[in-house]
Amino acid sequence: MDTFDAIVVGSGITGGWAAKELTEAGLKVLMLERGPSIEHGKDYHTEMKRPWEMPFRGKGDPELYASDFPVQRHNRHFNEYTQAHFCNDRENPYSVPDGQSFNWWRSYNLGGRSLTWGRQSYRWSDYDFGANKRDGHGTDWPIRYAELAPWYDKVESFIGVSGAAEHLPQLPDGQFLPAMDMNAVEQHARAKILEQWPDRVVTPGRVANLTKPLPGRGQCQYRMLCARGCSFGAYFSTQSSTLPAARATGNLTLMTDSLVDSLEYDAATNRVSGVRVRNIRDGSSTVYRSKIVFLNAGSFNSVHLLLRSRSEAFPNGLANGSGVLGRYIMDHATTLGAVALMPGFEDRTSFGNRPNGIIVPRFRNLDQQDGEGFVRGYSFQGGAIQSNWTRGMREPGIGEGLKQHLRTPGGWRMVLVSFAESLPRAENRLMLDDSRTDAFGIPLLNIDFRHGDNERAALSDATAQASAMLAAAGGQVLFGSSEPGVGGSAIHEMGGARMGYDPASSVLNRWSQAHDVPNLFVTDGAQMASSACQNPSLTYMAFTARACNAAVTMLKEGRFNIASS
Amino acid sequence: MKILARQEDIRPLERRTLLRGGMLATVLTISSTFNFAQSVADTPSLSVLAELCDLVIPETDTPGAAAAGVPAFVTVAIQHGLEGADPDFDYAAWALQSLGTDFMTLDREQRYRRLDALDRRALDRASAGNDTAPWLVVKKLIVLGYYTSEIGGAMELRYVHQPGRWDADIALQPGDRAMSNDWTAVEFG
Numbered sequence: 024m025d026t027f028d029a030i031v032v033g034s035g036i037t038g039g040w041a042a043k044e045l046t047e048a049g050l051k052v053l054m055l056e057r058g059p060s061i062e063h064g065k066d067y068h069t070e071m072k073r074p075w076e077m078p079f080r081g082k083g084d085p086e087l088y089a090s091d092f093p094v095q096r097h098n099r100h101f102n103e104y105t106q107a108h109f110c111n112d113r114e115n116p117y118s119v120p121d122g123q124s125f126n127w128w129r130s131y132n133l134g135g136r137s138l139t140w141g142r143q144s145y146r147w148s149d150y151d152f153g154a155n156k157r158d159g160h161g162t163d164w165p166i167r168y169a170e171l172a173p174w175y176d177k178v179e180s181f182i183g184v185s186g187a188a189e190h191l192p193q194l195p196d197g198q199f200l201p202a203m204d205m206n207a208v209e210q211h212a213r214a215k216i217l218e219q220w221p222d223r224v225v226t227p228g229r230v231a232n233l234t235k236p237l238p239g240r241g242q243c244q245y246r247m248l249c250a251r252g253c254s255f256g257a258y259f260s261t262q263s264s265t266l267p268a269a270r271a272t273g274n275l276t277l278m279t280d281s282l283v284d285s286l287e288y289d290a291a292t293n294r295v296s297g298v299r300v301r302n303i304r305d306g307s308s309t310v311y312r313s314k315i316v317f318l319n320a321g322s323f324n325s326v327h328l329l330l331r332s333r334s335e336a337f338p339n340g341l342a343n344g345s346g347v348l349g350r351y352i353m354d355h356a357t358t359l360g361a362v363a364l365m366p367g368f369e370d371r372t373s374f375g376n377r378p379n380g381i382i383v384p385r386f387r388n389l390d391q392q393d394g395e396g397f398v399r400g401y402s403f404q405g406g407a408i409q410s411n412w413t414r415g416m417r418e419p420g421i422g423e424g425l426k427q428h429l430r431t432p433g434g435w436r437m438v439l440v441s442f443a444e445s446l447p448r449a450e451n452r453l454m455l456d457d458s459r460t461d462a463f464g465i466p467l468l469n470i471d472f473r474h475g476d477n478e479r480a481a482l483s484d485a486t487a488q489a490s491a492m493l494a495a496a497g498g499q500v501l502f503g504s505s506e507p508g509v510g511g512s513a514i515h516e517m518g519g520a521r522m523g524y525d526p527a528s529s530v531l532n533r534w535s536q537a538h539d540v541p542n543l544f545v546t547d548g549a550q551m552a553s554s555a556c557q558n559p560s561l562t563y564m565a566f567t568a569r570a571c572n573a574a575v576t577m578l579k580e581g582r583f584n585i586a587s588s
Numbered sequence: 589m590k591i592l593a594r595q596e597d598i599r600p601l602e603r604r605t606l607l608r609g610g611m612l613a614t615v616l617t618i619s620s621t622f623n624f625a626q627s628v629a630d631t632p633s634l635s636v637l638a639e640l641c642d643l644v645i646p647e648t649d650t651p652g653a654a655a656a657g658v659p660a661f662v663t664v665a666i667q668h669g670l671e672g673a674d675p676d677f678d679y680a681a682w683a684l685q686s687l688g689t690d691f692m693t694l695d696r697e698q699r700y701r702r703l704d705a706l707d708r709r710a711l712d713r714a715s716a717g718n719d720t721a722p723w724l725v726v727k728k729l730i731v732l733g734y735y736t737s738e739i740g741g742a743m744e745l746r747y748v749h750q751p752g753r754w755d756a757d758i759a760l761q762p763g764d765r766a767m768s769n770d771w772t773a774v775e776f777g
Contacts, residue, residue, distance in 0.1 A: 073749065074736035074769075080661070081736065085669040204756035245751040247771050372760040375751035376771055410777035411770050412735040412745065416728040419711035421644045421704055429735070430745070432766045438776065 027053040027276070027313040028578070030298050032283050032328065035135020036560050037547040037567045038319035039265030040178070044571035045317070046274035050578070053311055054275060055300060057282040057320075058131035061108070061138070063262035067252030069104040077103050098128045098514070100139045100250040108138045108250060118456045118469045125470040126511035127323065133279050134261040135321060139250040141514070142231040142258050142378070143404070144184045145557035146175050146195040150389055150400075154444075155553050158398045161351060161447035162523040164552050165533035168195065174565035181268075182259035182564070183237050185379070186229030193400075194384040194557065201234045202227040203379045207371035208407030208435045212496035213381075219495050222386045228404065230379040231259035231561075239267060247376035258378070280304050282463065286316065286332040286341055286543070294542045294583070295341070301463060314583050315542045315574050319567070322548035323352070323453060326519035327468045329545075330455050342520075342537035348530055349453040352470075352518040353445035353554040356478035356507035360403060360441035360489030363498030368435050372409060380406030383439065383492070385556055387484065397480035401443040402556045403489060409435050436501075437493055441485035442513060443478050444556040453519050472510040482507055515559055517548035535570035542583050546570045633680030634659055636692065637726075640683060643703045644730045650744040653734045661733035662726065671728045682722050741768035
């Protein structure tokens with residue numbers, strides 16, 4: 024069978040959601056994944072490995088990493104245990120303009136980056152959806168918080184998000200499982216910082232790990248080995264959550280090792296008429312057909328696919344009547360805002376590995392424009408950490424004294440990592456690099472991205488405020504930076520097919536549906552018209568569930584019926 | 589053995605086996621995923637490295653770095669460039685040059701004093717320089733190798749693969765051992 028009601032391109036965080044929602048609505052769905060299958064549980068080969076069972080003690084082989092993973096190796100979650108869950112850079116090249124760099128961290132396997140994501144799950148507020156309209160950067164979002172709120176409810180209830188309600192208008196509360204408690208230092212910092220700044224709240228991260236079991240999924244075991252894969256199903260991934268739901272309907276066909284070469288467009292009907300799929304293993308090519316197509320390949324890969332799906336009607340990329348396809352890409356500007364020694368807690372400790380930290384939600388430029396030299400905001404993520412044996416790698420001392428010293432936990436430090444909102448700017452863009460092709464003959468994606476002055480000014484303030492807050496909490500600040508990491512370092516790359524009111528200046532309408540091609544939906548990060556300063560995945564999921572509902576309604580209304588066929 | 593009361597991840601029989609001798613052989617068997625023993629057999633500088641390992645982390649009421657197989661790990665780690673090691677650099681020869689060519693003929697206490705002096709120079713920002721830089725690599729690898737070995741990670745310290753719960757704030761009791769797999773601490777602490 025090569026005809027379906029819907030084809031979903033990609034099996035990651037949003038692809039899994041699209042497959043679940045569409046199959047549960049009764050549609051016959053084909054989900055395509057370019058990488059290999061990783062079955063829940065049985066393919067998590069390193070989950071139970073101890074460091075001494077690994078050839079390089081978990082650090083991995085530097086020679087292999089230099090040749091095959093020169094970009095991925097810098098991802099915080101990439102290591103010897105998790106390397107099979109990241110894409111091979113040598114086999115999957117991309118290009119950047121001379122003198123630039125971009126950390127494109129990717130997982131080309133079933134489940135995509137849902138296996139390795141940081142699991143931080145935040146709602147956006149109308150400070151975010153109204154930002155473009157308020158200050159004129161980018162184009163206005165055709166949606167506000169109230170429309171998305173029920174979809175956030177739905178997504179949170181299904182995936183399981185642990186968090187504390189704080190009643191903050193800039194970071195709306197959700198359907199939370201019990202929060203993961205803060206340690207002694209974090210509790211102290213919360214109290215001291217609130218004392219001085221009532222609008223700055225240190226609160227546990229809102230994280231898609233289960234503090235109570237959900238149907239078919241066990242609760243967190245506090246191993247913090249998430250990115251290896253968790254056979255308890257205790258964090259949200261495609262494998263643990265959406266894929267079982269989609270499979271249970273009997274309506275899902277899943278094909279792995281299946282890279283989409285291009286989307287075929289039929290000008291007569293103004294529809295995507297076929298999805299050309301290359302089998303990675305044998306090189307064969309097949310066209311699959313469906314009434315609707317959902318792109319969930321990951322922001323930049325969805326844009327890449329549209330850019331290379333060129334036709335007479337759309338010579339610059341499918342659904343690119345506006346000419347903005349590929350433009351206005353964003354990330355978050357992230358850096359180590361401050362780290363401080365936190366004396367006075369030497370008699371306190373914790374037990375277990377909490378797969379989470381603390382956050383300080385945005386407090387700048389809310390109702391008052393109080394940020395100097397920048398619009399929008401930033402937030403912090405971090406935590407208090409008690410040092411351990413690795414301090415022995417950098418401190419002087421040898422012999423019995425060293426061994427005795429490292430036997431007990433050391434002093435506490437607290438870290439605040441800054442995440443500044445990235446403004447949508449036209450010059451930050453994705454293009455086809457027609458001068459170079461990959462092993463499949465596909466033109467490389469060229470990523471042209473630079474942080475701007477607004478992001479730098481925001482990070483500069485973030486550094487000063489992070490230091491002030493940690494000092495107020497009794498910390499001795501050691502270090503802080505205002506220099507943003509290379510683009511992509513937040514792993515929040517987004518935009519390129521932005522949502523908007525006007526088909527002349529945006530790619531997608533308010534239903535994540537292409538203005539130009541009605542049976543085409545893009546519901547991953549590519550649709551984002553602004554970036555906010557909190558982690559975006561939960562919002563992508565809510566948008567996906569909402570778009571699926573809209574698409575199914577349109578199907579039932581016969582909106583995709585083609586008179587001539 | 590009071591310290592073993594918390595070794596939740598090692599079964600009693602394994603503990604006894606580990607403690608009863610034949611330690612190195614046991615550990616090398618455990619590390620069967622990689623042939624450290626073969627790599628080491630080809631390395632003439634092993635005796636120097638082994639001595640440096642045991643000077644940094646000696647045997648006390650738990651085995652030291654040499655018994656934990658750390659010399660073999662350090663050798664392989666250098667060959668592959670782990671922690672910034674230069675695979676083409678002869679760290680053992682450098683160590684002998686820096687510590688004195690008579691180093692291996694000294695008694696343990698004298699060796700300790702020489703290495704301790706080098707260590708303090710290397711890790712003191714005021715005196716650190718190119719002449720001590722290789723020691724930083726070797727020391728890192730020794731500490732890394734020991735506390736990620738079963739002896740260092742699960743006998744000297746605690747290793748709890750599946751804590752099962754999160755106790756956010758508890759009192760640190762005298763004698764409590766650090767958890768060697770406190771991953772956030774290991775990465776950032």
